[in-house]
Amino acid sequence: MDESKPDFEDIYIKLRSAEGRVYSDSEVKPLPDISPNHKHYKEWQVRKKSSEMLVDYIRQKENHKSILDLGSGNGWLTHKLGEINQFEVIGMDVNITELEQAARVFNDKPNLAFVCGDIFKLELKFDYIILASVIAYFNDLKKLISALLNNLNSGGEIHIIDSPFYNDTAKAKRNSEIYYNQIGFPEMAKHYNHHSLDALKEFNYSILYNPNSALNKFKRFFKPSLLPFYWVRVEGF
Numbered sequence: 001m002d003e004s005k006p007d008f009e010d011i012y013i014k015l016r017s018a019e020g021r022v023y024s025d026s027e028v029k030p031l032p033d034i035s036p037n038h039k040h041y042k043e044w045q046v047r048k049k050s051s052e053m054l055v056d057y058i059r060q061k062e063n064h065k066s067i068l069d070l071g072s073g074n075g076w077l078t079h080k081l082g083e084i085n086q087f088e089v090i091g092m093d094v095n096i097t098e099l100e101q102a103a104r105v106f107n108d109k110p111n112l113a114f115v116c117g118d119i120f121k122l123e124l125k126f127d128y129i130i131l132a133s134v135i136a137y138f139n140d141l142k143k144l145i146s147a148l149l150n151n152l153n154s155g156g157e158i159h160i161i162d163s164p165f166y167n168d169t170a171k172a173k174r175n176s177e178i179y180y181n182q183i184g185f186p187e188m189a190k191h192y193n194h195h196s197l198d199a200l201k202e203f204n205y206s207i208l209y210n211p212n213s214a215l216n217k218f219k220r221f222f223k224p225s226l227l228p229f230y231w232v233r234v235e236g237f
């Protein structure tokens with residue numbers, strides 16, 4: 001499938017580079033493990049925790065085995081998911097630069113495939129679809145989830161991790177605009193969207209981890225590395 005989005009990709013990769021989020025092949029391979037000296041070490045500690053929670057969850061469901069990792073980026077999570085009983089995992093993205101890196105770094109893993117494509121045209125079905133740190137790049141979350149439900153096998157599940165949900169999306173949008181202006185990529189604001197849990201209300205969803213529960217807020221006060229993001233499961237038909 002050839003659905004690269006060159007205008008998005010160009011600005012996205014430049015932004016990620018400015019943020020220090022473009023990694024060398026040797027850094028990608030062991031992710032989420034990274035040197036404690038790396039500027040995003042703390043962020044990767046959070047990602048390590050959330051990916052381990054997800055992997056443990058999926059590992060327990062032995063009758064499920066195919067996974068789509070949508071917006072797979074450099075493929076680190078696709079790789080981690082593929083370690084579960086050698087499940088077949090497809091990493092799909094629109095960003096050729098990181099797809100090529102993923103295919104290069106994890107080329108010794110025959111159960112992984114990395115494809116460029118338009119999710120709204122994908123006709124394959126999966127047991128799990130993972131949206132890790134990716135919903136912000138879709139402007140209509142309801143439309144995305146509705147489409148993805150058609151890509152699920154019976155009893156399949158969509159998991160959203162490592163993504164914020166906002167109570168005040170207008171304020172969050174303004175904050176993003178300020179951030180992208182400051183970092184020198186104002187045009188990125190049009191690619192970055194802000195969703196509230198309200199967008200999921202017509203779906204059969206459950207919150208598997210709520211960072212804003214009183215207990216988790218309390219715990220995070222003492223241990224800031226605890227997950228700041230929701231973990232949401234949307235069940236298929």
Ligand SMILES: C[S@@+](CC[C@H](N)C(=O)[O-])C[C@H]1O[C@@H](n2cnc3c(N)ncnc32)[C@H](O)[C@@H]1O
Binds near residue numbers: 072133
């Ligand atoms: C912040 S990165 C997350 C990468 C990876 N999932 C992770 O957890 O590290 C967001 C990714 O979503 C991809 N993306 C943006 N729009 C997309 C689309 N329409 N279809 C597929 N991927 C998309 C970007 O190219 C990027 O690789």
